[in-house]
Amino acid sequence: MKNTIKKITALMTGSLLALNLGAVGISAHAGNNVYVSQSSVNIDDYDVTLTDTTTTAVITTTADIDYATNLNYDNSLMKVGETRKILVSHPVTGSTSPIKIDDIYDNVEVSYEEGSDAVYVTALAPGNAMVYIWGSGCSFGSYAEFTVIDDDTVIERLEFSRLPDKIDYQLGEELDLTGLKLSGKFTSGNVHTTFYDQDAQSLVDKGFITIDTSRYNNTKYGTYSIIVNYGTKYISYCVYIEDPNTPPDYTAELEYDDKYLLVGDTRAIRVISPIAEKAVIKSVTCSENLEYHYEEGSDILYVTAVSRVTGYSSIKDNSWVFVEAEGCTFGESAEFCVIDPSCESMTVSADTKNAKTVYQIGEKLDLSGIKIWGTYSTPELNADIFGDQLQNCINKRIIKVDASEFDNTKPGTYTIYVHHGYATDEFTVTVVEPFTDPDLSKIPLSGTYRVKIEVRDIINSELVPNLECELFCLQTDEVVAKWNTGDDDVIIVENLKYSFDSVHSYNGNITYAIRIANLPEKYVFFYGKSRDYYGVSGFGLEEFAKGTNLTCIVYLEDTSDDAPDYPYVTGTTVNPIRTTLPTTTATTTTTAKTTTTTTRNTDTTSSTETTGALVVTMWGDTNRDNMVNLADAVLVMQHKANPKKYTMDMRGAVNGDVADNGDGLTNKDALTIQQFLLGTRKTLNPNAR
Numbered sequence: 001m002k003n004t005i006k007k008i009t010a011l012m013t014g015s016l017l018a019l020n021l022g023a024v025g026i027s028a029h030a031g032n033n034v035y036v037s038q039s040s041v042n043i044d045d046y047d048v049t050l051t052d053t054t055t056t057a058v059i060t061t062t063a064d065i066d067y068a069t070n071l072n073y074d075n076s077l078m079k080v081g082e083t084r085k086i087l088v089s090h091p092v093t094g095s096t097s098p099i100k101i102d103d104i105y106d107n108v109e110v111s112y113e114e115g116s117d118a119v120y121v122t123a124l125a126p127g128n129a130m131v132y133i134w135g136s137g138c139s140f141g142s143y144a145e146f147t148v149i150d151d152d153t154v155i156e157r158l159e160f161s162r163l164p165d166k167i168d169y170q171l172g173e174e175l176d177l178t179g180l181k182l183s184g185k186f187t188s189g190n191v192h193t194t195f196y197d198q199d200a201q202s203l204v205d206k207g208f209i210t211i212d213t214s215r216y217n218n219t220k221y222g223t224y225s226i227i228v229n230y231g232t233k234y235i236s237y238c239v240y241i242e243d244p245n246t247p248p249d250y251t252a253e254l255e256y257d258d259k260y261l262l263v264g265d266t267r268a269i270r271v272i273s274p275i276a277e278k279a280v281i282k283s284v285t286c287s288e289n290l291e292y293h294y295e296e297g298s299d300i301l302y303v304t305a306v307s308r309v310t311g312y313s314s315i316k317d318n319s320w321v322f323v324e325a326e327g328c329t330f331g332e333s334a335e336f337c338v339i340d341p342s343c344e345s346m347t348v349s350a351d352t353k354n355a356k357t358v359y360q361i362g363e364k365l366d367l368s369g370i371k372i373w374g375t376y377s378t379p380e381l382n383a384d385i386f387g388d389q390l391q392n393c394i395n396k397r398i399i400k401v402d403a404s405e406f407d408n409t410k411p412g413t414y415t416i417y418v419h420h421g422y423a424t425d426e427f428t429v430t431v432v433e434p435f436t437d438p439d440l441s442k443i444p445l446s447g448t449y450r451v452k453i454e455v456r457d458i459i460n461s462e463l464v465p466n467l468e469c470e471l472f473c474l475q476t477d478e479v480v481a482k483w484n485t486g487d488d489d490v491i492i493v494e495n496l497k498y499s500f501d502s503v504h505s506y507n508g509n510i511t512y513a514i515r516i517a518n519l520p521e522k523y524v525f526f527y528g529k530s531r532d533y534y535g536v537s538g539f540g541l542e543e544f545a546k547g548t549n550l551t552c553i554v555y556l557e558d559t560s561d562d563a564p565d566y567p568y569v570t571g572t573t574v575n576p577i578r579t580t581l582p583t584t585t586a587t588t589t590t591t592a593k594t595t596t597t598t599t600r601n602t603d604t605t606s607s608t609e610t611t612g613a614l615v616v617t618m619w620g621d622t623n624r625d626n627m628v629n630l631a632d633a634v635l636v637m638q639h640k641a642n643p644k645k646y647t648m649d650m651r652g653a654v655n656g657d658v659a660d661n662g663d664g665l666t667n668k669d670a671l672t673i674q675q676f677l678l679g680t681r682k683t684l685n686p687n688a689r
Helices: 200-205 390-395 630-641 650-656 667-678
Strands: 007-009 033-035 047-052 056-060 070-072 083-089 099-105 108-111 118-123 127-135 142-149 154-162 181-188 191-199 210-212 222-230 233-241 253-256 260-262 266-272 281-286 290-293 300-305 319-325 332-339 346-351 358-360 371-378 381-389 400-402 412-420 423-432 446-457 468-473 479-484 490-499 512-516 523-525 534-537 549-558 577-580 596-599 613-616
Touching: 070 142, 083 127, 099 108, 108 127, 118 127, 118 142, 127 191, 142 181, 142 191, 154 191, 154 222, 154 233, 181 200, 191 200, 200 210, 253 332, 260 300, 266 319, 281 290, 281 300, 290 319, 300 319, 300 332, 371 390, 381 390, 390 400, 446 468, 446 512, 446 534, 479 490, 534 549, 630 650, 630 667
Parallel strands: 007 056, 260 332, 346 423, 358 423, 446 549
Antiparallel strands: 007 033, 047 056, 070 083, 083 118, 099 127, 108 118, 127 142, 154 181, 181 191, 210 222, 222 233, 253 266, 266 300, 281 319, 290 300, 319 332, 346 371, 371 381, 400 412, 412 423, 446 490, 468 479, 468 512, 490 596, 512 534, 523 549, 577 613
């Protein structure tokens, strides 16, 4: 292709990609205008449409490459009042103007100049802080994370997240701490701050720790401890100057069933020697609440729990046996948690967050995902005793389960009881009818329907009064009904139209949404977290599978700082899971001159209607194309940035709520979808993690 092109406007569809414009040596990116003075332009593998052969060409590509915003900044500890500079750049062009800040999480304020490539973050209070920054031309933003401290901060816990690059030395070499990183927890008043991978030297410079290297002696062979002191506590690691003539060291190995022991239980421990076919036990020591015995020349040790341990702040892994084997330089410890089920002052709790709690008829009870823990509470002991998968605790005879109420032959909610000694807890599971997809081919592709609409607070489920509402068509903006919730708690709109191009198409040709003119400042529509409007009906043919009388409850959420959290409860997903919206019993009265029928709460006569439903058709599928790909993550971020331009129906919003399920759409959902596509996350089901 040889044409005289004075100006090329690069309009990229699909993923962002740098284009090499032949000998000119200029790269074109989305949104950039590229000026070319030479007449010969070669663009390999791309479609080039000349809309004006002397002025403009439109370049399109479907290449599957996307760019995330680069952030370059110092992530060491910040003091309150300190300001950090973050340099923002595009991975290819380097240009990021304009910069966009999507989210700021706690403790910091952010500023930047228009057209600049730098963002300035100032720490306001101790704690963990995060800023989500999006540069122009990038498909995704990036998170900058900080740990903020003040003068009253102390270290509560410390651990090595990375040992130094060098731990093996030769005679005469100086000690090198390069690469030593620490993680842990800071406390300042009532604020607890977790920090990760901080350079040890930065903690020394700020006076939080001291590193004692005095034991290191580079003039002789040996093993030397490097001690990190914080307050009255310390942690340490070892460095080595090994004599090449020293025979290798061997450590005995121990093999045993599990770490839990009931009082009176005996556990067999097999001792393994790395240098002998059969180990021979040399010596044994153990904690005071254990007894042991073994036969001379044997490699099997028997340990019996005679009592629970007292005087410990935690009894997890506090009972121990130390075994030495002949021929091995070092012995090895086996650690146990000894449990006394006769203790009366104790609690036991079941965690069903990641468990299967929703069953279809015929499915067997599955306890594998339920976690269980307990706590002793006596004058001499107040400590966690176990924390494990419930089925494991059952196998170990720590926990007994009473599931006699469970009946998988009929729908219902059933209580499961767990017992540990005299302590009991319970949780519920639900059996539902198997969900079958409706035969959509039998539903006309166009027609009319009626919908009953209520506006409720998501926290207390109460009807919200005195709101000026209107129902309108998303395609034409035609308003089909107006009402005030102070006058009409429930409104019925009749003769609404629906139309679809095919049985399996989503986002119908005629869809309706509600908007509220006087929506209180702190309120948003719960699904989608938008203040502009909320999709009501006409999004999928499946809505009319049980008839054309629909019910929709529009939920509002108070986002004020002092508002209570929405008590969202998750359960195992049945694919697809159908969550039925609650219905209201009311009398309907029809007015012939209008398309609306209003219902008031004071009426008591019932009306039978088919209830609408929210359907999780596919986790992560925000654009409802029955696939999960990068477009779904992009739509989340676009919808967050400009909900009027980038619309998303309520089912797409439910599909996309994959991170912190129940909090509505956020950029974390987009990030989670990206992680899934990259393979770093195995599932998008929030109930399966």
